[in-house]
Amino acid sequence: xxxxxxxxxxxxxxxxxxxVLHGVDLTVEEGAVTCLIxxxxxxxxxxxxxVSGLLRPKRGRITLLGRDIGGLSPQAVLSxxxxxxxxxxxxxxxxxxxxxxxxxxxxxRDRAVVRRRIEHxxxxxxxxxxxxxxxxxxxxxxxxxxxxxxxxxxxDPVLVLMDEPSTGLDPRARQLVFHTIxxxxxxxxxxxxxEQNARSGLAIAHHGAVMESxxxxxxxxxxxxxxxxxxxxxxxxxxPANRG
Amino acid sequence: MSSDAEDRTRSQAEVTQEATPGSxxxxxxxxxxxxxKRLTWPAxxxxxxxxxxxxxxxxxxxxxxxxxxxxxxxAVPVLLPYVTADSGYxxxxxxxxxxxxxxxxxxxxxxxxxxxxxxxxVAFFAVGAYTFALLSGAGRYAIAISRSQPNAxxxxxxxxxxxxxxxxxxxxxxxxxxxxxxxxxxxxxGDYLAIVTLGFGEIVRITATNLNSLTDGSQGVNQIPHxxxxxxxxxxxxxxxxxxxxxxxxxxxxxWIFLLRRVNDSRIGxxxxxxxxxxxxxxxxxxxxxxxxxxxFAMGAAVxxxxxxxxxxxxxxxxxxxxxxxxxxxxxxxxxxxxVLGGMGGIAGPIVGAALIIFLPERFRxxxxxxxxxxxxxxxxxxxxxxxGILPSRRRAAELEGGEVRETSVFEARQAGS
Numbered sequence: 001x002x003x004x005x006x007x008x009x010x011x012x013x014x015x016x017x018x019x020v021l022h023g024v025d026l027t028v029e030e031g032a033v034t035c036l037i038x039x040x041x042x043x044x045x046x047x048x049x050x051v052s053g054l055l056r057p058k059r060g061r062i063t064l065l066g067r068d069i070g071g072l073s074p075q076a077v078l079s080x081x082x083x084x085x086x087x088x089x090x091x092x093x094x095x096x097x098x099x100x101x102x103x104x105x106x107x108x109r110d111r112a113v114v115r116r117r118i119e120h121x122x123x124x125x126x127x128x129x130x131x132x133x134x135x136x137x138x139x140x141x142x143x144x145x146x147x148x149x150x151x152x153x154x155x156d157p158v159l160v161l162m163d164e165p166s167t168g169l170d171p172r173a174r175q176l177v178f179h180t181i182x183x184x185x186x187x188x189x190x191x192x193x194x195e196q197n198a199r200s201g202l203a204i205a206h207h208g209a210v211m212e213s214x215x216x217x218x219x220x221x222x223x224x225x226x227x228x229x230x231x232x233x234x235x236x237x238x239x240p241a242n243r244g
Numbered sequence: 245m246s247s248d249a250e251d252r253t254r255s256q257a258e259v260t261q262e263a264t265p266g267s268x269x270x271x272x273x274x275x276x277x278x279x280x281k282r283l284t285w286p287a288x289x290x291x292x293x294x295x296x297x298x299x300x301x302x303x304x305x306x307x308x309x310x311x312x313x314x315x316x317x318x319a320v321p322v323l324l325p326y327v328t329a330d331s332g333y334x335x336x337x338x339x340x341x342x343x344x345x346x347x348x349x350x351x352x353x354x355x356x357x358x359x360x361x362x363x364x365x366v367a368f369f370a371v372g373a374y375t376f377a378l379l380s381g382a383g384r385y386a387i388a389i390s391r392s393q394p395n396a397x398x399x400x401x402x403x404x405x406x407x408x409x410x411x412x413x414x415x416x417x418x419x420x421x422x423x424x425x426x427x428x429x430x431x432x433x434g435d436y437l438a439i440v441t442l443g444f445g446e447i448v449r450i451t452a453t454n455l456n457s458l459t460d461g462s463q464g465v466n467q468i469p470h471x472x473x474x475x476x477x478x479x480x481x482x483x484x485x486x487x488x489x490x491x492x493x494x495x496x497x498x499x500w501i502f503l504l505r506r507v508n509d510s511r512i513g514x515x516x517x518x519x520x521x522x523x524x525x526x527x528x529x530x531x532x533x534x535x536x537x538x539x540x541f542a543m544g545a546a547v548x549x550x551x552x553x554x555x556x557x558x559x560x561x562x563x564x565x566x567x568x569x570x571x572x573x574x575x576x577x578x579x580x581x582x583x584v585l586g587g588m589g590g591i592a593g594p595i596v597g598a599a600l601i602i603f604l605p606e607r608f609r610x611x612x613x614x615x616x617x618x619x620x621x622x623x624x625x626x627x628x629x630x631x632x633g634i635l636p637s638r639r640r641a642a643e644l645e646g647g648e649v650r651e652t653s654v655f656e657a658r659q660a661g662s
Contacts, residue, residue: 086524086525091525106531
């Protein structure tokens with residue numbers, strides 16, 4: 001730990017004419033879970049989209065292990081080992097669970113590799129094995145999220161970008177999703193997590209960053225941000241009672 | 245549990261599923277739903293089991309079934325005289341069905357496979373027909389050349405010899421037209437795409453109407469040569485023999501189906517399925533969505549163009565009126581109706597749709613113009629009772645019905661086999 005895997009320097013990006021990100025500086029350390037929190041509209045999701053190539057940065061540098069990946073196509077970013085699990089449900093609803101996971105390996109040309117990876121994923125995620133024939137659309141929201149994460153692992157990524165994975169899930173499913181994130185991180189993958197649910201997000205994060213109006217305002221370890229009264233007041237809601 | 249043990253249980257589960265081809269689910273389940281569903285249950289079950297059977301057949305057996313169907317289709321002109329007194333007329337209808345089936349199979353790639361609503365498909369049919377008509381030496385353009393250079397035709401004495409060459413030229417022209425029209429268009433989605441393609445269909449037709457110097461405008465191009473075969477001692481002119489065109493179309497359709505199956509079972513087919521369901525998710529899987537959509541568009545265009553060449557060479561005359569949006573034969577809307585009625589996303593569906601949509605109005609010709617009323621009524625009825633079409637691909641049916649059909653993984657079967 002300690003080396004920077006992903007580094008954003010002065011990234012400016014947005015949709016159409018308006019900018020959402022006004023110069024984002026952020027470092028994601030290798031092997032860590034980094035959690036990005038902040039109010040709605042702060043640009044958290046936009047950061048992920050810019051990194052994964054779905055949105056082209058207008059200015060600034062994005063480097064992965066020192067190599068520039070800013071402005072590459074989504075395919076090219078994928079081939080650098082960066083996968084994006086979007087916020088909205090993104091499984092192909094009428095395809096089977098198994099086909100969905102296979103689709104995660106679309107850019108892989110070698111069938112033997114695909115076969116090996118999916119077997120491995122089926123071992124690690126029982127839902128992929130047990131419900132392989134079911135339509136992905138018939139799974140519950142939490143189950144779908146787990147399959148999405150499983151699908152993202154098809155490319156054996158070095159960095160997983162996860163956009164609000166707990167949205168719309170009940171507490172148990174949410175817990176399972178966070179548990180899964182911790183697990184894949186312990187397996188050696190770096191995770192950049194965007195979470196509206198700041199408490200749960202920071203609780204599993206090694207490092208946290210607070211965004212506001214398109215900039216990173218505060219950074220620190222997950223636990224230090226959780227303890228920070230300013231963060232608590234601004235974003236966590238329900239300020240700790242009677243401080244000071 | 246160790247991963248080995250898990251593997252074993254899983255493969256056992258697969259084996260049991262293989263052994264009972266979808267039957268436990270069908271027979272065991274109480275029939276629910278509307279009276280219509282209960283009434284048509286046997287018919288739908290037969291269709292579905294037939295499809296299941298076909299899917300599970302060994303490759304040689306499947307080839308055998310396909311070959312049998314091709315032979316049956318090829319025998320139609322031979323058998324017609326035994327069925328009807330007016331076999332000449334019905335052979336011409338069969339040829340029309342052939343062109344319609346080819347167009348429907350082409351449009352199906354765009355609409356059924358890639359999920360792009362294309363309302364200007366007839367444009368490429370026109371591109372093919374006009375490319376062939378003009379290059380073959382029919383029309384004013386060619387006449388002008390022959391006047392200024394009387395020897396031009398002596399250099400190329402039998403234009404119809406070049407039918408086969410021009411077939412490929414027209415195919416290439418349509419491919420290029422498909423890419424040119426598709427590149428700016430395919431960034432749009434859904435309704436917007438439909439409107440723009442609608443516009444392109446009209447642009448091509450209006451261009452043909454107004455480009456007098458080349459196309460002779462609304463007068464059209466006539467005396468388009470028929471195809472001919474001149475190989476060694478074999479000399480055969482297709483002339484007005486509808487059977488010959490029918491068999492030519494059948495050959496083109498068979499080749500096309502072969503290509504289509506190969507493409508649809510490949511990475512490209514998977515990419516199309518993904519784009520159809522969720523374009524954004526497909527892009528984030530690393531699927532080059534624009535290129536894949538363009539490929540579908542260009543493939544569809546190329547096939548339409550082949551249809552156009554054969555149509556022009558058979559009829560011998562084309563005019564912009566042949567390529568209207570609502571033209572009763574091969575208008576964009578009619579071709580789309582064939583695909584939707586027959587069932588999107590498969591092979592058999594569009595063929596059945598094409599056959600019905602050409603056959604029904606011909607069959608009911610004796611009731612005069614009321615036949616279009618009947619025809620429209622039948623269309624509405626089928627769409628109400630069977631919105632997924634008569635013979636949909638099972639993947640598409642699953643998308644529409646929300647899972648009544650258990651889907652066997654196409655990709656997985658392939659992967660296991662490889």
